[in-house]
Amino acid sequence: REFVEISIKDIDQVANSSFPLCMRHLFEKLREDHHLKHGGRMQLGLFLKGVGLKLDDALAFWKAEFSQKVGSERFDKEYAYSIRHNYGKEGKRTDYTPYSCQKIISSTPGVGDHHGCPYRHFSEENLRAALGKMGVGNRAMEDVMDKVRNRHYQLACTLTFEAVHGSSCDAGINHPNQYFSDSQKILHP
Numbered sequence: 176r177e178f179v180e181i182s183i184k185d186i187d188q189v190a191n192s193s194f195p196l197c198m199r200h201l202f203e204k205l206r207e208d209h210h211l212k213h214g215g216r217m218q219l220g221l222f223l224k225g226v227g228l229k230l231d232d233a234l235a236f237w238k239a240e241f242s243q244k245v246g247s248e249r250f251d252k253e254y255a256y257s258i259r260h261n262y263g264k265e266g267k268r269t270d271y272t273p274y275s276c277q278k279i280i281s282s283t284p285g286v287g288d289h290h291g292c293p294y295r296h297f298s299e300e301n302l303r304a305a306l307g308k309m310g311v312g313n314r315a316m317e318d319v320m321d322k323v324r325n326r327h328y329q330l331a332c333t334l335t336f337e338a339v340h341g342s343s344c345d346a347g348i349n350h351p352n353q354y355f356s357d358s359q360k361i362l363h364p
């Protein structure tokens with residue numbers, strides 16, 4: 176299996192070019208608020224593990240953000256454990272796998288949560304704005320919105336992938352980490 180590894184220094188650039196909308200949203204909110212609630216930490220944290228962010232880099236990445244909000248001591252005390260836990264270094268030492276689209280789409284984000292699938296959980300207005308920011312043009316946007324209205328969220332994500340990469344994605348998107356690796360294959364063949 177092909178293994179792509181990312182480091183913290185190029186994470187912003189990689190997020191911008193190859194993260195699906197669900198992860199871009201979490202990533203932007205984390206940078207903006209220096210905080211994410213549990214559901215968001217799990218969804219983004221396991222995705223980042225899946226794209227090859229090493230545990231030490233993951234700890235440094237989350238700490239840099241969270242310590243701006245809660246201080247580094249509280250980060251070490253309350254949050255570092257769950258990151259090590261995601262990497263199977265605590266508790267039952269289960270190696271947790273990143274969430275699939277199906278799991279993310281069926282999640283139920285509450286007020287103040289940023290996890291979930293934007294195609295399902297965003298308002299139409301917010302979704303259009305987010306797609307515009309990704310560079311999805313008018314025609315493609317209407318095709319995406321059409322899929323969303325018919326509750327075909329993964330197809331909506333697939334059309335977004337095709338619009339921003341100018342390249343087809345025949346298999347369709349069924350996992351955020353697949354979106355990422357397919358994107359990297361196109362950008363760095």
Ligand code: SF4
Binds near residue numbers: 198276277279350
């Ligand atoms: Fe993320 Fe999957 Fe939704 Fe795309 S379809 S935004 S990869 S959960």
